[in-house]
Amino acid sequence: MSIARRKFDCLVIGAGGGGLRAALQLAESDAHVAVVSKVFPTRSHTVAAQGGMNAALGNVTPDNWHWHMYDTIKGSDYLGDQDAIEYMCRAASRLVVELEHYGVPFSRMEDGHIYQRPFGGQSQNFGGEQVARTCAAADRTGHAILHSLYQQNIRARTHFFDEYFVIDLILDDEGNALGALALEIETGEPLLIEAKTTLLATGGAGRMFRTSTNAMINTGDGIAMALRAGTPIQDMEFFQFHPTGIAGVGVLISEGVRGEGGYLVNGVGERFMERYAPNAKDLASRDVVSRAIAIEVREGRGCGPDKDHVLLKVDHLGAAPILKRLPGIRDLSMRFANVDPIEKPIPVYPTAHYTMGGIPTNRYGQVVAPIRHAPEEAIQGLYAVGECACVSVHGANRLGGNSLLDIVVFGRAAGNHIIEHLKEHRYHKSIPDALVEKPLARLHRWDKRGKGESVDEIRKELQKTMEENCGVFRTQEVLDEGVVKVKVLESRLNDAVITDHSKVFNTARIEALELENLMDVALAAVIGASARHESRGAHSRLDYPERDDVSWLKHTLYFKEGYQLDYKPVRMKPLSVDSFPPKERIY
Numbered sequence: 001m002s003i004a005r006r007k008f009d010c011l012v013i014g015a016g017g018g019g020l021r022a023a024l025q026l027a028e029s030d031a032h033v034a035v036v037s038k039v040f041p042t043r044s045h046t047v048a049a050q051g052g053m054n055a056a057l058g059n060v061t062p063d064n065w066h067w068h069m070y071d072t073i074k075g076s077d078y079l080g081d082q083d084a085i086e087y088m089c090r091a092a093s094r095l096v097v098e099l100e101h102y103g104v105p106f107s108r109m110e111d112g113h114i115y116q117r118p119f120g121g122q123s124q125n126f127g128g129e130q131v132a133r134t135c136a137a138a139d140r141t142g143h144a145i146l147h148s149l150y151q152q153n154i155r156a157r158t159h160f161f162d163e164y165f166v167i168d169l170i171l172d173d174e175g176n177a178l179g180a181l182a183l184e185i186e187t188g189e190p191l192l193i194e195a196k197t198t199l200l201a202t203g204g205a206g207r208m209f210r211t212s213t214n215a216m217i218n219t220g221d222g223i224a225m226a227l228r229a230g231t232p233i234q235d236m237e238f239f240q241f242h243p244t245g246i247a248g249v250g251v252l253i254s255e256g257v258r259g260e261g262g263y264l265v266n267g268v269g270e271r272f273m274e275r276y277a278p279n280a281k282d283l284a285s286r287d288v289v290s291r292a293i294a295i296e297v298r299e300g301r302g303c304g305p306d307k308d309h310v311l312l313k314v315d316h317l318g319a320a321p322i323l324k325r326l327p328g329i330r331d332l333s334m335r336f337a338n339v340d341p342i343e344k345p346i347p348v349y350p351t352a353h354y355t356m357g358g359i360p361t362n363r364y365g366q367v368v369a370p371i372r373h374a375p376e377e378a379i380q381g382l383y384a385v386g387e388c389a390c391v392s393v394h395g396a397n398r399l400g401g402n403s404l405l406d407i408v409v410f411g412r413a414a415g416n417h418i419i420e421h422l423k424e425h426r427y428h429k430s431i432p433d434a435l436v437e438k439p440l441a442r443l444h445r446w447d448k449r450g451k452g453e454s455v456d457e458i459r460k461e462l463q464k465t466m467e468e469n470c471g472v473f474r475t476q477e478v479l480d481e482g483v484v485k486v487k488v489l490e491s492r493l494n495d496a497v498i499t500d501h502s503k504v505f506n507t508a509r510i511e512a513l514e515l516e517n518l519m520d521v522a523l524a525a526v527i528g529a530s531a532r533h534e535s536r537g538a539h540s541r542l543d544y545p546e547r548d549d550v551s552w553l554k555h556t557l558y559f560k561e562g563y564q565l566d567y568k569p570v571r572m573k574p575l576s577v578d579s580f581p582p583k584e585r586i587y
């Protein structure tokens with residue numbers, strides 16, 4: 001087979017914060033590392049993160065990592081794994097300082113310390129007063145982090161394959177990761193990358209919903225690659241809807257706006273969060289605020305001519321803090337809602353935002369799954385970090401500011417583990433041609449254009465179906481209907497063609513491959529949701545309104561083959577402190 005081949009110690013798929021932090025660790029230890037990204041690295045979705053990154057620095061209010069750990073476990077509705085959560089919260093402060101030394105220009109206080117803003121679900125003393133824990137570079141934190149990490153990687157001589165699309169992983173029969181097949185987008189030529197270790201850092205799958213804060217590129221590619229390689233994926237029914245997307249558009253208005261003193265009002269001018277979360281009010285966790293907004297609108301107390309949204313008020317803060325702390329938000333609001341928040345409130349409604357589920361890993365980033373092994377083992381040489389992974393620190397609901405933390409903490413941890421792995425696995429295993437046939441066939445399936453049902457049409461229908469049948473509120477009937485509809489769309493996609501002759505050829509081909517990925521991930525989400533007969537975190541069932549710890553305190557595992565589900569226990573034991581057993585979750 002005459003496909004170009006390249007060899008590396010480690011192949012990192014994805015150049016967001018997770019991939020770049022891992023790559024930096026590796027490049028600095030002199031490992032030969034390649035980062036592949038379907039867009040130029042600094043266009044990865046991490047660049048869009050606004051509000052900030054959590055660490056219990058205690059610069060503004062008293063704080064410590066143990067309180068952060070408690071808040072994260074409570075926020076996760078007790079589905080998060082407590083060993084990983086402890087590991088993340090303990091590492092946070094050190095890694096913020098490290099980022100600062102890499103060049104991230106964090107906002108400052110008068111005395112020179114790093115500024116921290118209050119975010120949802122944060123408390124002092126295990127559920128007490130609000131904490132200010134989120135470190136921010138104004139409202140462009142992700143932009144600052146991603147650019148700093150990219151520059152550090154350039155300095156450390158990481159090799160970049162910019163604008164290469166990875167089609168599939170390659171694993172041998174024993175389940176060892178051997179590398180991946182990629183497509184050079186500009187030329188349309190395939191490239192086989194052979195690597196002793198492969199790390200997936202491909203981000204989330206927010207594009208399976210119609211209205212989403214996510215970039216067009218967030219199509220769950222890595223999650224679907226893991227599924228096709230035979231691993232199950234975990235907890236996909238838990239998808240976060242951010243309370244404040246610009247109504248009708250979906251563009252994110254950061255939780256930092258409420259952290260800085262903004263609040264929500266309904267159509268009768270009432271500050272309704274006081275009813276749903278008497279203590280935390282507008283800074284309750286995201287699942288709670290999103291449901292409250294959806295209920296207000298459903299019960300006829302929405303705003304606007306169609307009463308289909310609520311308002312986020314910030315004008316009472318005055319112009320100076322908005323211009324200093326929220327300049328990007330003001331820009332987005334003027335551009336997409338035609339509203340200057342210094343003068344008028346912003347129309348908002350919950351919007352698909354964050355993929356809590358993903359590829360199951362341990363806290364070293366190793367993919368851990370019952371694949372071709374019995375029963376559950378780390379797959380040799382395969383790692384996953386960031387939004388495509390499920391380690392699981394976010395459980396059933398992620399706290400704002402914990403994802404930028406997650407990608408940096410576990411990116412670094414995976415890098416360190418890979419360095420150790422490489423010491424014991426010093427030689428390449430070459431990829432036999434036979435293992436390349438399947439991914440290559442997947443690519444060539446989309447070589448021809450023709451007449452028939454178009455890929456674009458199916459994508460639109462999938463996004464609509466997921467929004468209507470797997471949204472903020474769920475019932476058995478609605479979810480079961482969703483499962484049937486998505487399965488029909490899956491079979492229609494098998495017969496679909498590229499009909500659009502106006503697009504640059506590879507763009508259409510890549511969109512088709514991305515839709516296959518979205519389809520796999522959507523099936524996992526809706527099938528997992530239909531089977532979970534309880535309400536927990538972001539998974540809110542009208543027919544099972546209570547959390548059920550007796551039957552459902554467990555992670556879902558979804559296998560592509562036969563659409564099978566299995567379950568595994570939550571890791572309740574932290575590393576060094578006492579466990580936080582489940583209790584009622586009140587904000």
Ligand SMILES: Cc1cc2nc3c(=O)[nH]c(=O)nc-3n(C[C@H](O)[C@H](O)[C@H](O)COP(=O)(O)OP(=O)(O)OC[C@H]3O[C@@H](n4cnc5c(N)ncnc54)[C@H](O)[C@@H]3O)c2cc1C
Nearest residue numbers: 014015016018038046049051052166203386387401403404
């Ligand atoms: C609008 C917005 C605001 C947010 N604000 C915050 C915040 O304030 N605080 C916080 O903690 N979190 C926030 N989040 C969440 C957080 O930003 C993300 O979860 C996190 O940045 C994801 O990082 P990542 O490295 O996992 O993936 P990403 O940054 O999404 O990067 C994915 C990478 O994978 C590559 N890739 C994907 N598929 C392929 C393929 N097939 N072939 C090759 N390359 C591929 C892409 O090119 C990209 O480089 C926000 C998210 C959004 C959408």
